[in-house]
Amino acid sequence: MTKAEVKAKVYEYIKKQGGVSYAEIERLFDELGYSWKGVAVCCSSVNKYVVFWEGWHKQAYSIISELLQEKKLKRTPAPVWLYLLDGKGLDLPQVPDVTDYRSIKRECWLPCMLSAA
Numbered sequence: 001m002t003k004a005e006v007k008a009k010v011y012e013y014i015k016k017q018g019g020v021s022y023a024e025i026e027r028l029f030d031e032l033g034y035s036w037k038g039v040a041v042c043c044s045s046v047n048k049y050v051v052f053w054e055g056w057h058k059q060a061y062s063i064i065s066e067l068l069q070e071k072k073l074k075r076t077p078a079p080v081w082l083y084l085l086d087g088k089g090l091d092l093p094q095v096p097d098v099t100d101y102r103s104i105k106r107e108c109w110l111p112c113m114l115s116a117a
Helices: 003-017 022-032 060-067 080-086
Strands: 039-041 050-056 073-077 113-117
Touching: 003 022, 003 060, 003 113, 022 050, 022 080, 022 113, 039 060, 050 060, 060 073
Parallel strands: none
Antiparallel strands: 039 050, 073 113
């Protein structure tokens, strides 16, 4: 399956579900037979210490990045229980205040949901 085909499937899945976690995207990648595991980290462009997710390779993250840049997806803060239901999370402290995370000086996790824009 090409990257473009995976990207189309990811977008259709997110549209159908209404909103998904990065953990749910991992399951979709597995179902599609797409190799996604890596060492890259997805961080905020506003503050490099704000981590959205980790453990994918750069090309997998580029699928989500492209959909965000094309304004097909939006990323919004999500409650941590969304990830707990998926059985996954990051071993980082959570961002203490999602309304003001520009001043954070150490890595923190901001759980996010991806939904159609």
